[in-house]
Amino acid sequence: MDYAHNLRPALIDVSPDDAGFDPRDVAEASGIPLENVIQLGRNENPFGPSPRALEAVLDAGANRYPDRSQFVRAISSYTGFPEENVIAGAGLDELIASLCRLFLDPKDRALVFIPTYPYYELQIRLCGALPIHRPLFPAPAIPEGMSGDHKLAFLCSPNNPTGDLLGEEALRAVLESTEGVVFLDEAYAEFAGMSLIDLVLEHENLVVGRTLSKAFGLAGLRLGYAIAPDWIADQYRRCSPAFGISSWSLAAGVASLGDLDHMHRSVARLVSERERMKGAIPEACPSQGNFLYLETEERSAIVAEGLLRKGIAVRDCATIPGCGDHHIRVTVGRPEENDAFLGAYLGGIGRYL
Numbered sequence: 001m002d003y004a005h006n007l008r009p010a011l012i013d014v015s016p017d018d019a020g021f022d023p024r025d026v027a028e029a030s031g032i033p034l035e036n037v038i039q040l041g042r043n044e045n046p047f048g049p050s051p052r053a054l055e056a057v058l059d060a061g062a063n064r065y066p067d068r069s070q071f072v073r074a075i076s077s078y079t080g081f082p083e084e085n086v087i088a089g090a091g092l093d094e095l096i097a098s099l100c101r102l103f104l105d106p107k108d109r110a111l112v113f114i115p116t117y118p119y120y121e122l123q124i125r126l127c128g129a130l131p132i133h134r135p136l137f138p139a140p141a142i143p144e145g146m147s148g149d150h151k152l153a154f155l156c157s158p159n160n161p162t163g164d165l166l167g168e169e170a171l172r173a174v175l176e177s178t179e180g181v182v183f184l185d186e187a188y189a190e191f192a193g194m195s196l197i198d199l200v201l202e203h204e205n206l207v208v209g210r211t212l213s214k215a216f217g218l219a220g221l222r223l224g225y226a227i228a229p230d231w232i233a234d235q236y237r238r239c240s241p242a243f244g245i246s247s248w249s250l251a252a253g254v255a256s257l258g259d260l261d262h263m264h265r266s267v268a269r270l271v272s273e274r275e276r277m278k279g280a281i282p283e284a285c286p287s288q289g290n291f292l293y294l295e296t297e298e299r300s301a302i303v304a305e306g307l308l309r310k311g312i313a314v315r316d317c318a319t320i321p322g323c324g325d326h327h328i329r330v331t332v333g334r335p336e337e338n339d340a341f342l343g344a345y346l347g348g349i350g351r352y353l
């Protein structure tokens with residue numbers, strides 16, 4: 001019997017989440033041992049979390065269901081927002097998926113300003129809804145007559161993959177020209193040193209998402225949060241699993257937020273490395289994240305493949321709507337990893353020989 005007819009029709013339009021090259025594939029393609037593969041494809045933090053986070057993980061018990069209240073309190077004091085406005089999830093990706101489920105029915109529409117993080121589109125499609133692409137450049141804008149035709153709009157600042165910041169005026173203009181809810185993804189805010197999170201105080205239709213995967217170096221523990229107006233935070237809590245984040249992740253999060261010096265040191269090193277790399281590659285776009293977006297002379301797939309053969313993983317942006325096929329995204333790594341990338345890229349892989 002074929003049971004596949006039970007699958008939701010919406011799955012037909014879904015492309016799987018593309019996490020870029022798997023380090024094991026890089027090892028295989030390059031013949032370089034896995035431990036020597038240079039992973040600059042996922043915007044991870046090479047310096048890792050605060051040592052206190054790792055100690056907290058060892059101390060957290062495993063027999064009881066997790067309690068997120070201390071983590072929510074710690075985020076409240078980190079952001080300055082009341083606990084009622086803090087919602088948490090197993091990674092920012094989980095919050096994005098849950099918000100889509102709160103707002104999107106089949107055939108609904110959601111705006112995505114491209115090029116940007118492709119996961120929004122995946123989640124919109126999983127709800128059976130339709131992503132509507134609008135250009136991010138020169139500024140995201142909702143054309144007259146379109147204010148009521150979408151339920152959600154997605155923006156990202158600093159934007160993944162391009163690295164640029166959304167201005168306050170541009171965000172206000174979007175918030176005021178839509179009847180929908182705007183999700184602003186600030187996964188990389190700490191690297192930019194600025195945030196538009198305070199606009200949640202003024203706008204009942206703004207949710208700002210953040211993660212501990214980037215500046216705090218906790219990508220493997222899956223911990224994200226968002227600041228939302230009361231009415232959205234209440235609905236989110238009604239619908240999300242009470243025990244969806246593990247005790248270990250929550251303990252690591254609380255400890256990391258108690259050691260902001262570690263995070264600030266790590267961010268300062270990465271920002272300084274980012275600027276050093278940018279200085280060496282004139283075609284790199286200015287970036288406020290922990291990554292650089294480069295226009296390549298050769299097709300990006302060829303450049304990414306060339307780097308792969310040298311044991312270096314970067315993100316080929318050809319699968320990201322709006323990027324075309326001549327852009328790669330390179331994560332800022334440790335100085336010696338960045339040197340290896342610069343040597344390979346400037347030595348010929350990024351340019352016609």
Ligand SMILES: Cc1ncc(COP(=O)(O)O)c(C=O)c1O
Nearest residue numbers: 091092093117160187211213224
């Ligand atoms: C813009 C953006 N949002 C969200 C995420 C996912 O964050 P998390 O690891 O917390 O799920 C990423 C990860 O790369 C990202 O680039």
